[in-house]
Amino acid sequence: MSTAPKLTIKDLHVAIEDTEILKGVDLEVKGGEIHAIMGPNGTGKSTLAQALMGHPRFEVTKGDVTLDEEDVLEMEVDERARKGLFLAMQYPSEIDGVTNSDFLRSAVNASREEGDEISIMKFMKKMDKTMAQLNMDESFANRYLNQGFSGGEKKRNEILQMMMLDPRIAILDEIDSGLDIDALKVVADGVNSMRKPDTGFLIITHYQRLLNYIKPDRVHVVMKGRIVKSGGPELAERLEAEGYDWVKEELGIEDETIEQKA
Amino acid sequence: MSVDTEQLFDRQIVTQLSQSQQEPEWMLERRLSALDSASRLSLPKLEKTRIDHWNFTRFQPFTEEKEIASPAELPEEVRRMVSFEAEDSVVIQKNSSPVFARLPESPKNKGVIFTDLVTATREHEDLVRKYWMTEGYQADEHKLAALHAALCSGGVFLYVPRNTEVDLPFQSLFWASGKGVGTFPHLLVVAETGSRVNVVANYVSDNDSDAVINGAVEAFVGDNARVRIATLHTQGTDTVEVAYRRTVVGRDAHLEWVVGDLNFGRTISDNTTYMKGTGGNAEIKSITVGGGEQRSNITATVHHQGTYTESDIVSRGVMKDQAQTILNGITKIDKGASKANGVQAEKVLMLSREARGDANPILLIDENDVQAGHAASVGRVDPIQMFYLMSRGLTRREAERLIIFGFVGPVLDTIPFDSLRDRITGVIERKLK
Numbered sequence: 001m002s003t004a005p006k007l008t009i010k011d012l013h014v015a016i017e018d019t020e021i022l023k024g025v026d027l028e029v030k031g032g033e034i035h036a037i038m039g040p041n042g043t044g045k046s047t048l049a050q051a052l053m054g055h056p057r058f059e060v061t062k063g064d065v066t067l068d069e070e071d072v073l074e075m076e077v078d079e080r081a082r083k084g085l086f087l088a089m090q091y092p093s094e095i096d097g098v099t100n101s102d103f104l105r106s107a108v109n110a111s112r113e114e115g116d117e118i119s120i121m122k123f124m125k126k127m128d129k130t131m132a133q134l135n136m137d138e139s140f141a142n143r144y145l146n147q148g149f150s151g152g153e154k155k156r157n158e159i160l161q162m163m164m165l166d167p168r169i170a171i172l173d174e175i176d177s178g179l180d181i182d183a184l185k186v187v188a189d190g191v192n193s194m195r196k197p198d199t200g201f202l203i204i205t206h207y208q209r210l211l212n213y214i215k216p217d218r219v220h221v222v223m224k225g226r227i228v229k230s231g232g233p234e235l236a237e238r239l240e241a242e243g244y245d246w247v248k249e250e251l252g253i254e255d256e257t258i259e260q261k262a
Numbered sequence: 263m264s265v266d267t268e269q270l271f272d273r274q275i276v277t278q279l280s281q282s283q284q285e286p287e288w289m290l291e292r293r294l295s296a297l298d299s300a301s302r303l304s305l306p307k308l309e310k311t312r313i314d315h316w317n318f319t320r321f322q323p324f325t326e327e328k329e330i331a332s333p334a335e336l337p338e339e340v341r342r343m344v345s346f347e348a349e350d351s352v353v354i355q356k357n358s359s360p361v362f363a364r365l366p367e368s369p370k371n372k373g374v375i376f377t378d379l380v381t382a383t384r385e386h387e388d389l390v391r392k393y394w395m396t397e398g399y400q401a402d403e404h405k406l407a408a409l410h411a412a413l414c415s416g417g418v419f420l421y422v423p424r425n426t427e428v429d430l431p432f433q434s435l436f437w438a439s440g441k442g443v444g445t446f447p448h449l450l451v452v453a454e455t456g457s458r459v460n461v462v463a464n465y466v467s468d469n470d471s472d473a474v475i476n477g478a479v480e481a482f483v484g485d486n487a488r489v490r491i492a493t494l495h496t497q498g499t500d501t502v503e504v505a506y507r508r509t510v511v512g513r514d515a516h517l518e519w520v521v522g523d524l525n526f527g528r529t530i531s532d533n534t535t536y537m538k539g540t541g542g543n544a545e546i547k548s549i550t551v552g553g554g555e556q557r558s559n560i561t562a563t564v565h566h567q568g569t570y571t572e573s574d575i576v577s578r579g580v581m582k583d584q585a586q587t588i589l590n591g592i593t594k595i596d597k598g599a600s601k602a603n604g605v606q607a608e609k610v611l612m613l614s615r616e617a618r619g620d621a622n623p624i625l626l627i628d629e630n631d632v633q634a635g636h637a638a639s640v641g642r643v644d645p646i647q648m649f650y651l652m653s654r655g656l657t658r659r660e661a662e663r664l665i666i667f668g669f670v671g672p673v674l675d676t677i678p679f680d681s682l683r684d685r686i687t688g689v690i691e692r693k694l695k
Contacts, residue, residue, distance in 0.1 A: 053653050056645050081655035093650035097668025097675075103651070106664065110655035144668070161654060 004031030004197050005068055005084060005168035007052075012063035014044075014051040020061065021047040021258050023225035029169060032197040036211055036236060037204045039222035040244055042257035045204045046090060048222070049173040052202075053087040054080055067169060082111050084168030088158035088175050095145040100157065101127060103145050104164055111165070130163045133193070135186050151178040159190045166194070171202045176210040188213030208240035221247055223256040270300050270319055276412050279324055283380045283415065286387055289394075296401035296411035306404040308530065310588045310620055311559035316502050316528055318406060321444030321474045323413045325357035333362065336437075343464040343494070344435050345681055351376050354435045357443055358415040372426045379417025379448055389421060393452055398480035398508035406504050406530075410446050410476050417448035422457040424484075431460035431492075431679060438466070438473035438501065447477040451491070455484040455512070461491040462682055465503070472500040478507070485512040485539055490678050494522040496689055499554065501527035506534075513539030513568070520677050521548035521562075524689045529558035537564060537571035537602075544573045547673040549686070551693045552585030552617070563592040566602040566632075575606035578670045581617035582694065592624045593634055600631040607637040611669050613662070613694075666694065 007029040014022040021044045029035050039045050051058045052065060054077040065072040067083055075083065095103070104127060109117045118126075127141060134156050146154050155175055162170055172191070176184055191201065191214050203214065211219075211233065219235040220227045221244070228251055229235070239247075248256060276297050280290040305313055330336065333346045336354075344352055351369060353376065354362040360378030369376065375386060383390045395401055401411035418434040436447035453459050461481075467473050475497060483489045497503045503525055511517050523531045535544045546562045564573035575591045593604035610619030623636035643665055651661035667674070670690070677683040 053649075055649055076658070077649060077652040078655055078657050078661075081653055087653055089650065089653075093644070093647045095647055095651070095665065095668055097671030098664050103654075103664065106656055106660060107654035110657070110660070165654065 003068075005200055006030045007169045007200060007202070008064070008066045009052075010064045012048070012051070012065060013061045014047055015059050015061050016047070016057055019258070021225055022051065024063070025227055027220065027227065029200040029202050031168065031200045033218065034195070034201040034203060034214060034216045035218045035220065036216040037202065037220050037222055038206070038208070038236060038239060040256050041206065043222045044225040044258055045222050046173055049087055049171045049202070049204050052171060053077060053085065078110070086162055086165055086167030086170045088162055088170065088172045090174045090177070092146050092154050092158055094147045096147055098145045099142050100145055101141040104161060107161065108164055127164065130160055133163075134160055134190055136160065152180065152183045155179055155187060156183065159187050163190055163194060166199070168198060169200045169202065170194070171204070173204045174206060175203070176205055176207060184210065185213060208236050211236045223247070223253055225258050228253070270409070271297060271323060271412065273297060275323060279413065279415060283383070285383055288391060289383060292395065292401070293412045296408045299402050300405055300408035300412055303402065303405040303408055306406060306530070308559045308588070309561070309590050309622055311557060313530065313559075317474055318409065318476065318502065318504070322442050323444050324415055325440065325443050327356040327359040327361055329361050330354075340435070340437050340466055343466055343496075343685060344433050349430060351430065351432045352435070353378055353418045353433075354437065355416040355418065355447060356437045356439060357445055360416050369428050372428070373423040374426065374428060375419060375421035376432050377419055379419045379450060382419035386419070386421065389452065390419065390450070393450055393480065393482060395480070397510055398482065399478045399506055406476055407506065410448070410478050410506070413444070413476075414446040414448045417450065420449075420451045420459070420461065422453045422459045424454040425456040426454070427458040429460070431462045433462045433464070435464045435466065436475075436477065438471050438475055438497070439468045441472055443471065443473045445473055445475050445477070447475065449479040451479070451481040451489070453481070453483050453487045453489045456486045457484060458488045460678065461489065462679065463491070463493045465493070465495045465497060465505070467497045467501050469498050470500070471498050473497070475501060475503040477503070477505050479505075481507070481509040481517075483509060483511045483515040483517050486514045487512065488516040490518045492520040492522070492677065492679065492682055494682065494686060494689075495525050495529070495531070497525040497527050499526040501525065503527065504530045506532050509535045509544075511535060511537050511539065511542040511544055514541040515539060515543070517542070517544040518678070519544070519546045520673065521546075522686045522689070523548060523550035523558060523560055524686070524693060525558070526554065526556065526693070528556070529560070531558065531560045532563070533561065534563040534565065535573065537566045537568050537573060540568045541570045542568055543571070545576075546573070547576045547676065548578070549670050549673045549690070550579045550587055550589070551690050552579070552581045552587050553583050553693050554585060555583070556585040558587045559590070560587060561590040561592065562606070563594065564604055566593070566595040566599040566604055569599055570601045571599060572602070573604045575608075576672055577608040577621075578673050579610040579619055580613065580666055580670065580694075581610060581619050582613040584614075584616040586618040588620045588622065590622045590624065591636065592626065593636070594626040595629050595632050595634065597628040599629050602629065603633040605635040609638065609669070610640040611666065612640070612642050613666075663694070
């Protein structure tokens with residue numbers, strides 16, 4: 001697994017119940033690259049993130065996803081994670097009675113061979129260091145997983161998990177929503193510290209603001225369940241300045257959202 | 263429901279039992295009177311559990327066993343339930359007989375009595391006469407209580423004198439072994455004013471046992487005393503266990519009770535606490551894990567009689583396969599028990615489609631100037647939580663295990679003895695396999 005990762009998405013269609021949300025997404029994310037997915041609300045951005053990780057509510061109806069040439073869609077959720085896929089969630093679950101550190105240690109060990117588990121000392125050291133980097137109070141280690149965390153605390157906790165697990169492809173689903181500027185900088189610093197040839201990023205965001213701190217290589221606009229426009233970082237800047245109307249006009253789109261069946 | 267009026271057991275059996283234990287006359291009288299009541303009384307009425315076809319009467323009521331010289335003679339599954347370090351206090355009963363007892367010098371010199379109930383009835387008659395099935399558990403509560411009083415054999419007695427403190431828990435082990443056996447374990451605890459004591463009671467049976475275990479614990483927590491009790495039940499699949507526990511809590515006294523209802527067979531578990539004195543405090547925590555076609559009815563009742571009394575009931579049930587459990591929490595506050603505060607929370611987690619659970623919080627309040635609160639929930643493992651945990655690489659099994667142990671955590675994490683917590687964790691792991 002020392003080679004740079006490659007996530008390939010081909011003609012991906014995803015439905016929830018009987019409504020098709022994604023209608024043919026094509027995308028390739030390689031190690032060392034940061035891709036940003038932007039778009040107005042209700043266009044299918046988060047669906048892409050959840051479907052890639054294998055969320056039980058979403059059904060892939062057509063298309064392929066491979067990670068390093070292996071079929072991701074055939075894998076169980078945990079297998080995807082152990083192959084190096086990570087999703088920082090927009091709304092992480094709260095789990096009573098399970099401490100953050102116990103959970104994280106189980107997660108770190110899940111990707112390691114039996115008998116090669118990380119020592120408690122080494123784990124604690126790494127967690128302390130990472131938490132310090134994210135300006136998280138030490139007490140978070142012993143609090144129950146996301147239980148009673150504020151929105152910003154949950155987001156930091158997602159980034160903490162990402163940094164501890166060191167994935168090959170990290171998907172960040174609206175990690176910036178609800179964060180104040182200081183928290184946003186902390187989160188962005190965390191992501192930037194992981195920028196390296198063997199990690200690729202897919203960052204889903206509603207706001208261009210995050211991209212002031214994390215410089216993307218590619219920017220994609222999603223509308224009506226498809227990527228309708230791609231470009232370099234300058235695309236994000238134009239969207240911030242002018243909004244989405246010019247894209248809609250250029251492509252002749254009237255309603256960018258996915259029409260829901262009555 | 264028709265009442266069975268026939269004589270369930272011969273008076274001769276009860277008389278012989280009493281004589282073989284060389285009991286005083288008053289004890290035999292209590293037993294015979296209870297035997298009469300047993301024919302007259304109905305089974306206890308349990309919320310939402312039908313027990314009329316459970317076996318409560320077909321068994322050999324007295325099965326004598328030989329003493330053992332050392333714990334090494336016990337089978338491994340039985341021995342591992344108890345700690346046998348040199349300074350540990352232990353009483354073991356197999357079927358109807360006390361087979362092993364050890365009370366080290368240190369508590370003995372403080373005046374602590376820890377022995378089987380047969381010996382205690384002879385050597386400390388006044389104490390036993392005062393507390394045995396009088397104020398706590400009463401023979402006329404229902405048929406099962408009456409049968410217990412009539413047929414009780416062996417038993418364990420713990421007496422802790424005034425202002426005496428002992429850290430190490432007093433351990434008793436009640437072991438049912440063989441076919442067709444009926445056992446009646448009775449643990450009687452008297453903690454005098456200002457004392458401090460820890461008690462652990464284990465109830466086990468052989469895997470192939472079809473024993474009927476009709477047991478009782480009575481505990482008297484004196485004024486300003488602190489008593490912590492843990493009772494752990496791990497009876498086999500074909501057993502029927504009835505466990506009634508009655509505690510009387512004195513003024514400013516503290517009771518902390520952890521119940522591990524981890525049987526594999528049918529279970530009636532009833533824990534009732536009488537908060538008599540002003541300012542008493544009780545925490546009643548229980549965990550049950552059910553598998554197979556197990557049926558259980560688990561009730562925790564706190565009856566507030568004194569002013570400024572506080573109680574907290576926390577119950578957790580995990581059901582898998584086709585198991586069913588009913589978790590009842592009853593907070594009763596009498597008129598006059600002003601400033602009382604009773605809270606309770608019962609939660610059931612179901613791991614399969616066929617498993618069933620019911621959580622019934624019941625508040626019975628006759629006084630205005632009180633506080634009371636309750637919470638109850640019954641649910642399945644949340645698929646979104648599973649997705650979240652698995653998305654970090656945990657297998658389905660590991661993820662479910664984390665959720666389950668998180669669920670029982672509020673009870674498990676507060677068990678005051680490390681070794682007991684490990685044992686309970688081990689049994690839960692075994693039951694979930």
